[in-house]
Amino acid sequence: MPRRVSLPGANELFRPTVGSHESESVEASQQPEVRTPRKSSQDATSGGKRAGSGRVRHDEKITVYVSTEELIALETARLTMRSQGINADRGRIVRASVAMALADFEENGEESVLAHLLATD
Numbered sequence: 001m002p003r004r005v006s007l008p009g010a011n012e013l014f015r016p017t018v019g020s021h022e023s024e025s026v027e028a029s030q031q032p033e034v035r036t037p038r039k040s041s042q043d044a045t046s047g048g049k050r051a052g053s054g055r056v057r058h059d060e061k062i063t064v065y066v067s068t069e070e071l072i073a074l075e076t077a078r079l080t081m082r083s084q085g086i087n088a089d090r091g092r093i094v095r096a097s098v099a100m101a102l103a104d105f106e107e108n109g110e111e112s113v114l115a116h117l118l119a120t121d
Contacts, residue, residue: 064094101114
């Protein structure tokens with residue numbers, strides 16, 4: 001009967017190996033990290049400018065299906081920004097884009113880019 005091999009987890013594989021800093025980083029990794037959002041949802045809806053949420057822990061998740069061309073355009077934009085020193089993953093780019101589109105819609109209503117794009121579909 002085959003035995004299951006117990007493999008180490010990611011924390012064990014990728015822990016720091018430097019002598020004195022190891023104990024500090026282990027203590028830091030055991031403490032929960034508290035992140036506070038940059039803006040509350042009330043600020044975003046009360047007429048303030050919308051902005052992408054940046055690198056914060058998110059409570060909700062959606063799945064978006066895109067065409068091959070849209071995915072290539074998104075990756076091209078991400079790599080172009082990376083070459084300019086802006087490190088952003090696809091999620092951050094999408095969140096910033098959604099925030100921009102919604103801010104334009106709130107400001108311009110039917111004349112917004114979002115309304116025009118959806119009206120032509």
